[in-house]
Amino acid sequence: MSNRVVITGLGVVSPNGVGIPAFRTAIQQGVSGIRFEEQLAALNFSCQIAGKPEVSQEILTAYFNELELKQLTSSGIIYGIIAGLEAWQDAGLSIGDENGDPDWDSGTIFGTGTSGVEKFRESVYKVDEGQVRRLGSSVVPQTMASGVSAYLAGKLGLGNQVTTNSSACTTGAESLLLAYERIKNGQAVRMLAGATSDSSPYIWGGFDALKVCTYKFNATPEKGSRPLSASASGIVPGSGAGALLLESLEAALERGANIYAEVLGGNINAGGQRNGGTMTAPNSKAVQHCITAALANAGVNGADIDLVNGHLTATGKDAEEVMNWSKALGVEGERFPYLNALKSMTGHCLSASGSIELVASALQIKEGFIFPNINCEDLHPEVTALVDPQRIPRTLLHKSINLLAKASFGFGDVNACVILKKYLQS
Template structure:
């Protein structure tokens, strides 16, 4: 018999809130984390606004020793450790003195330590290789974030980092779900992280897919589903969830934030309209349909969708794919929101941060509103009732939320979360 899989811990380092309390307040009250970035302006980026977690030196010192922080400048690992350790503590779990063979981590990343890479390249070119320091490998290897988390918590089960562009976080949660459901682990710290800064964001600015018309009004820059959307706002951060089998959670009397019903991961193979940067709509629809099938629910049971919805020209296509996959449109369509209106696009961290937001909505009984979307795109309003795109947060009691992520390389992931009922 397959095990029921639940969520017992949450952690986040988001542009609009570091820590679950601050983040919950931000999404409930429509508080944006998008700010003007003077460095991007100095480097002559078209987009001069970004979403970046605000991390003080005092906060860093709560998670890292003085020795660890010496020469440390990997923002992705920083965010991942802060979010991961918060989730672990939030779940009421101890830091282990010996390896915990039942607990592991699957924590995704797009890149790791891009600033450390840059620093290393300059030192190597200046014949200062011996001055790179002893942590350069740990900070720059893609699995650095999972390695740091495993070391800080004493995890003895699977410790790995996945990487699948913008689907990374959602994929990590599904990988954790599969491992626990099959009985190979009791709990997995799942999530993802993304580095900050111009060396991550420059390529997207060069592709001309970033918002550049709102540099003087940063909070208006991210406009998913809007007729005046003009590209995504780059962001960064990390989200973390403790995924656990129900039996273990009940045995230790843990708070249960929600249940994972199932999901699906696939690819469009960059065929039939899919490419490195564009989705194959058939694959997107199949991913959603197979996720629903795997979760053993009826499409009519889905109360809300937390979409990928990046504020690009593909938003209308995403909504169309949802209507076809669910066979629901107009007033029958579920409520839908996009966290990117509040945080920007956090790239490889987006799926995990947005999953944390989805679980908070289920657990606390609300649906957050979309900023900057009073002018709903006409192609979207032709597909679904405008009332389904909330402008403000409402009190609600959603039972099932579908969360999807679609990434570069024509890759897709969809997961179904449910309000916990024992």
């Protein structure tokens, strides 16, 4: 069995917009969600800016009951539930009877890098103080890696595979490809794919210590994340969640669902931390192999890709990534596809980045636009040596996109590339 797979629902909790309407407006207008964080300054961080979603009380009460709001303190789980439920509702799906059977045809692969760091810290102090009996009943579900997928399964009554993947910054793209394979092979009718990341200095601190974060824009936060720029000086840490409802084309057509895009295929690989690849740096040969294998799996040619939504983190590796795309696609100059980098507006949302960027990718395909790249008025000369600057738009373009390639690369020298196609509904 080989089912065609489409995206029928989207949900997002992003630093520059919570919910699809707000997020769409923000990316089209080039609005940054990066702000100065007083907590980071008080903790003596070098980088005192971050991309942190602003979730209103109105949104919280729309998705959680009073008891849940009292118990849940894990920001990653909260973000993931909001994004996941929005995607489910956006797909036009209803939640089954709480007293009925599970939905055997539906499942979720919802990833995370860490879970409930703040809750874990709170619990450690209580245990150290001999207050283990005061931990409460929600510690385990909020700190286990699979907490986000478990909570979503309970909210939606999912009866198919329910699991959490974790592959650093590749997590979101990987979750979509794993869900895609399950539907393609006939093991599920629909899967909720996504990823989330906590907002916490206890996560961001490690990156600050690695000296991969910028410290030059604390007074001008919205200018801090500068992918493709000659003046890029490091990542801006971020957080949030993205979710995509994947469904067999047959099931989507049968119920008259709105289709954002078709998933043609992709590839997941690793560089083995060889040939320049390390725990924190990519092996270029492996990145190129991931992209070429994704193209082959999807049955398309590199020269036919209209838009690349890159990983592009605002570090010295951006030019190397562009070089890898150029070699893998077999194009350069005016033949290079349009290129955009969402992290210029959101910062690097770590394990959630791929899913948030895939939501942006699906919106661009469905609605025929290319969002602007901000903070790259001074394009890096190694980038412009391979890409016509006109292919890196600084203003919103209204343009039909047929094929889009989205890749994510993560610590551990791991890679994932997804190929999406415009679906023409008759």
